[in-house]
Amino acid sequence: MRQKLAELTWLDGISGNEQNVRNFIIQNLPDKSLKYYVDNIGNLIVKGRSNGNCNLRVMVAAHMDEVGFMVNYITDDGKLKFSPVGGVDSRILIGQHVRVGKDKIPGVIGYKSIHLQDKSERESVVKIKSLYIDIAAKDRENAQELVSTGDYVAFASEPVFFGDGKIKAKALDDRAGCAVIMELLKETWPFELYACFTVQEEIGLRGALVAANRVKPDIGIVLEGTTCADVPKVKEHETSTVMGKGPSISFADRTSLADRELFNHFINTAEKEGIRYQIKNTVSGGNDAGRIQTSGTGVRTLVVSVPCRYIHSPVSVLDLNDLDNMLKLVSRSLHTLPEALGR
Template sequence: MDVLELLGRLSEAPGVSGDEGAVRTILKEAIKPYVDKMRVDALGNLIAVRRATQENPMRVMVEAHMDEVGLMVIRAEKNGHLRFRKVGGIDDRILPAKRVKVGKEGIPGVIGIKPIHLLKGEEKKRVLGVDDLFIDIGVSSQEEAERLVKRGDRAVFDTAFDDLGLRVKGKAFDDRVGCAILGGLLAAGPYPVELYAVFATQEEIGARGARVAAYDINPDVAFVLEGTVADDLPKEKDESPTTELGKGPALTVMDRSVIVDPRLLRFLIRTAEAEGIPYQVKQPGVGGTDAGRIHLAREGVPSAVAAVPCRYIHGPASVLDKQDLNWTLQLMQAALRGISRDVLAR
């Protein structure tokens, strides 16, 4: 499987939380040759199983979420402009004048604002919020707009996937990069463990899909694959970045949703060092992932997180390093081949 090519297709697909169907369709076709069975559950999670090469295997859940942050149409104005709300965490500052695609048909639009020439006083100083913005799809009446777009339709940033040499640019790397790596893991199997690959829904609005999937599967351990914050950018003072591009997968110790199981963290570090794979430890306390829900399922699930650093996540375009993607895939392949119940011994 060409994981980078899969990432490109996933990146360009629309998949705002609760409307992940286009992403799921791509993944179902991509992983079909490599799985023993797959199904879609009540919340839309795609769950695939690759059977183990040995008897009495561990049940290992590896998860990545399909959804992305985006916008939802709430009404059309008399002049045809679309009012919207944010779905997930988007910085209001990056919205004005951005190109978007609206609804199932991908209707092109632009997020409009009051022209700078007409701003007065305090208007020039404050950040414009969603109440000040609208989506212009090129129509001039409410009737025209409502023929094309329905209340509740999602809108995504209109961003092409591009090769930048050692790096790539695209939208929704949080977490289409995790989905692409998980596809690659399935293709590289089988493993000594029974692999439950979960492509989850609705992470960006509360990690909802992963919660029910973990309850259903009841795994022995879980690994979450993510695209995480990289802020290796110029700073006014000397401070360490959260993660950096080109330094390998970022391993979580703690974020706002979970304290990673120390046994699994040590195991991932040992595995990376044994395989000669660079890695970095993500600055503790930043962000949150589906691990926050997974580790609380049933009697508890030992969980860990490995992430590809991505610049500008939750915006119209992100940048990641191809080698970080490859290293994360290699680390997880080695982890699935090397994990055993002894790792969990206390």
């Protein structure tokens, strides 16, 4: 799973442009006999193996897309102006390496040199509209030979295993969830399981709603990468999760409320099996559960996340032991779910 995670983060999959990630997952399905479907918006839905008669339909979801940018204008001197796709902090962008378009043209995000900035510019946060991408083009015509307006722009960073069981990479939110679901598809389930690799989560949870309306699940389990605030100057009560303390179980966020029976079942499973876990301490952020929960006639949902430092940046950090424990927690909780629900 760890190697698959690294390979997934190599791929560029900005919201609306997830096909490379989707194709990789299809090519690496653990059983070529598994039936899958790609819907009109680009979600990949895979039906897991089942050997039970339980009339329960479970949707396990993770999103394939990542934050990035889109070229919206080419200047006379060949620089690329761009817009964000998803939530990105402009303070981290200056000097970042990027890849532009299908040909992955190398570029760097630039801004006026500090030597040329006045006092107000040095003391304020630069706006994205003031930045540009330099692809070393001599003029607009030269740039247009390489890229076009509408081209996607991804961070150009590579996955690296480092420290004591850590990985640093882009797009850990949510290739981590995708990697776990790929492992879950190796198992046989006592109910109908649908693995949904969704699109366009970062720009409004769009794919999840479409997938949920197709699958019509009774239960929705969302696997995510979430904020990890165990960094200096963050107050204890504002620390959402702590790296190394296991996957987090959310009781609520800005888009969904956890089903209490599911919430308690996953906690009881972790306690019984000795799986390290934590409760997410803040009610912040949103994810695919918000759309799954309110799809159809309503779905009982729960979010399980792996803590990631510096998400929505060129390089986030994840503890691989947390990822392993996320797989254990979800797998063992789902296998005992019918009994826990009296089904």
